[in-house]
Amino acid sequence: MKLSILDYGIIVTFLLSVLLIGVVVSKRSGKNSSEYFLSGRSMPWWLLGFSMVATTFSTDTPNLVTNLVRKNGVAGNWEWWAFLLTGLLTVFVYAKLWRRSNVNTDMEFYELRYSGKPARFLRGFRSIYLGVIFNVLAMAGVTLAAIKIGGIMFGLPPLHTVGYAALITVVFSAIGGFKGVVYSDFLLFFVAMAGSIGAAYYCVNLPEVNGLDGLITHPNVVDKISLLPSWSNKEMIISLLVIPLAVQWWSSWYPGAEPGGGGYIAQRMLAAKDESHAIGATFFFNIMHYALRPWPWIIVALTSLVLYPDLASIKEAFPDVTNDKLGHDLAYSAMLTKLPSGLLGVVVASLVAAYMSTISTHLNWGASYVVNDVYKQFVKKDASEKELVNVGRISTVLLMAISAVIALLLTDAVQLFKYILMFGAGTGLIFLLRWFWWRINAWSEISAMFSSGIISIIINIEVVKNSMFGDAGIFPSWGQIPFVVVVTTIIWLLATFLTKPDEDKTLFNFYKKIQPGGPGWDKILQRANEEGIDIVDKEEKWAVPLGIGAMLLGCVLVYGALFATGNLIYGKYTDAIIFIVVTLVSGGLLVKVWNKMKNNFL
Template sequence: MLATIDWVIIAAYLLFSLIIGLWVARQAGQNSTQFFAAGKNMPWWLLGISMVATTFSTDTPNLVANIVRTDGVSGNWVWWAFLLTGMLTVFVYANLWKRSGVLTDVEFYELRYSGKMAAFLRGFRSIYLGLVFNVIVMATVSLAAIKISGVLMGLSPVETVVIGGIVTVIYSTLGGLRGVLLTDFFQFFLAIGGSLIAAYVALNHPQVGGLEGLLTHENVVGQLNILPDFSDPAQALGIFIIPLAVQWWSVYYPGSEPGGGGYIAQRMFAAKDEENSIAAVFFFNAAHYALRPWPWIIVGLCSLIVFPDIASLKEAFPNASGVADHDMGYPAMLTFIPTGWLGLVVASLTAAYMSTISTHLNWGSSYLVNDFYKRFISPDSSEKELVMVGRISTVVLMIIAGIFALLLQNALESFQIILQIGAGTGLLFILRWFWWRINAGSEIAAMVISFAVAMYFQFGHVHTGLPALTGWQELVVGVVVTTIGWVAVTFMTRPTDKETLIHFCEVARPGGPGWQKVIKDAESENRDLEPLKDEAWRVPQGILCMVLGCIAIYGTLFATGYWIYGRWILASLITAVVVGASGFLYKAWRKLIEIQPEEELY
């Protein structure tokens, strides 16, 4: 349990976060752009670090530990596959989002589509994402905090939700996005340091016996493979082939949206220019996939030796037995950290929790205020009123998320539910920038169908008498059904208004063959959209950068693992590949920038 010095360290961090919120409160309260987009003048390094801190949540190491304990290291491909999405966002979509000039990605709907359906989509999506979807994610994060505090602090679930929620809400409502970014900067380094301490202590546990003892233990040897066992088709399909072949482009998941979106888009909107937007998202993906996973993986592997099954976790932590599952392996190993260091690690986990929750509070509130309240309830509202409504909605979101967190049991379970809800919508989010025919009806259909399929698999299939499907089978069915549905609706409904399409091309300049009809329509009206013809060439070069970026980051991930495993020759070869791919990426990236100089566009 925590000693006095540990509590002092945690309290000092919480006080520091509140001071930052107070420091920037006045500037954040000037207008809605300051509160939700930090004035749109932030540098890439601050935005990139903030993205990493946001995705480094209390539930993330728990989720990774759960995966490692049940499916081995290779099981992490269910989220490693999203690097493909991230790199596509970096080199194809980041500059497009920044050009759009919107405050939220939901506002994008009335820039891209027209009519009452576009307005309905914007309003409905603001509630669906800002309230429903957002609350599910925050509840999952809070569930992890409940398990960690139950193990390390002896707090009840209600105490955890109330204490954590109050502190986070205070500095989130005061500082807006600027306060979130500044606290994220410090939270990033604290969280990284805490995970390294946790891995070091776990390796030195007497039952583990250091790195050599870990890698040779019978409970761990079968879990070490970075790639799955291809002699077992069921495993290879579920954790590797389907994520890389289908999941990354077809599924909407917060932080990994195909084509960008959510709080990643919010950070891009806050960048000072397109180059800072692109660099921020690249840094995020590099750090998220290559820098952070191995400390979590090591702790998860160590937990298999000390707590080999759920029964051992329940026996060791009777006060948390009601929520004990494999994802408790990570916080269980933290109990062996000595006094002082334990306070620092708990502070790092507190930082991880606060960074994620504060981002989701501000992001969700931006939808509710900008895309629902201002758009539909009070169009003439003043900037001060919008900030006030934003602060109120922040508090309401936290209360709802806290209540929902008390009903959840497992982080991996909620992760899979979220994946299924978004199954099949990803391709639409990718294509809507490059195919004029996609309309608001397409998006509404994708959203409704994917949700209906997810609810069927979660609650309805037990009443049909049909055989149960595995997780990846449900995902594929959801993708196929949803994709067929939204494509059919696209051709059955009216296209977007011609004037709206032309205006979108003028603002975002997406380019590509999918916009040739719009360009011809504009030319028939003597409107010059000539730069769009050149923009089409950015995409092939962007995809080349995407491939090279994936090779460099995946290579770094693999090389780190094989260095840890002591496989020197393989680690050296992969490291050489990383160096080569990074060199080619640098050249390809520079060429991408030179393809369309900014001054030629005006």
């Protein structure tokens, strides 16, 4: 596949624009570490919201969606659609708490919430665990997608693709810092959306597909378009709907969908002007991420079933693809080879945009942990601001290099997605409760983190996996995550009650600063009252019940918009109107609940 002069012109113009943004903001970003990692906490909600959407608009996401759709139909996306519950709980309960904490990273939170050496250890270890290990795995998944796109569309060897992608992105990320990432994300979002919508429109109108009517009635597609798994298939209902909605959303840690907020989502909330901007940004992100953006990818995935119904047809069309990279996720890139000149340039630019946005965010986020939570805390406490910025830039380059090496060893995005989910299974409940239950301490998190990882490794050893979760095993295959969650929860609860609680001084200070409220802090409020220490803001009411109500209404709104959009695409206009009405009614009710919440804490 060859690019025309027009295509090259579009791509080069786009890359120069992004690099220009990085250069323009580089001077201010390098001023100090707060500017480099949080842009001086001055960002408006809409800019942060677009940045969150662009960051999760990754090159591996369309590949992941394509894989899910080809294997389990559109309903297969419930594996990640269920995380909307996590996202909206963050919006209406945790966003204001994060912004009030005023920490530089979510790792710094540990020494605000917990006390003593365990808190210090947890901050340092988890900074490496998440900021380096998990972070490079996530980036490796994104880079793997770039490798597959480069191989399918241009016949590039994996090493060449990694080299080109890494060089451009790491230069931009290192010089621009967080401000450069956020400003460029605004541009990257529109380029990425234009590319994905353009690709979907062209693919669905290919002669082989014959428009939307031809697509949804095609024998390869007709049983794949349902937004819900078939009720006659018990295993699919449990694995795609019951487990994600009943267990996975609150129990598993996953980048961008952390229970209670965290990672680069927390970084953006901390960079917001104030609490209302933090909430607005995360709400905007969740609407775009779940209700609207997936549909162009889904349409391309469905069209791929017409042209490439199985792996053999993909292999036949692209014989140069090695067997270790062959998977259903390649079908997305395969469909893009059909695009005409001009549109191809836009789509390639959109894929580059998706890659740069995600990787630059992960690099800046990971480097913020290395600088603020490792180097500044354990290596050189009196480091100058200039030195911290330089360490951040060096860390950015090293994180990129490590993730690129790992990407060359991976096979498919779904494999990585499921491993990350399982490694974080069982830890989510702590992240939700630690704000509202005083008894949780650093040992709770340490025990959960280690037990979840160790149990996940053990049950994925082939002998254990087959004996416990195989067809003839003790548990069905979908039982892995619930098993890890139950065992991990038992372990961290035991660790909580077998270890000493945090010091009263730490708990008093935390409550006074955050004002979390709720019955989980009654014992601490009683102690503070006995000692004559005032830690309660009497003008603020506990907003969590209203926040949960807003979360549920928000879920109805977003899922309603998701189903309305799908039914409009399928031509089921009566169903679409019903879901539009549901969306509007839930939106109206949400506005009323939100106004009550604002009176409580804003």
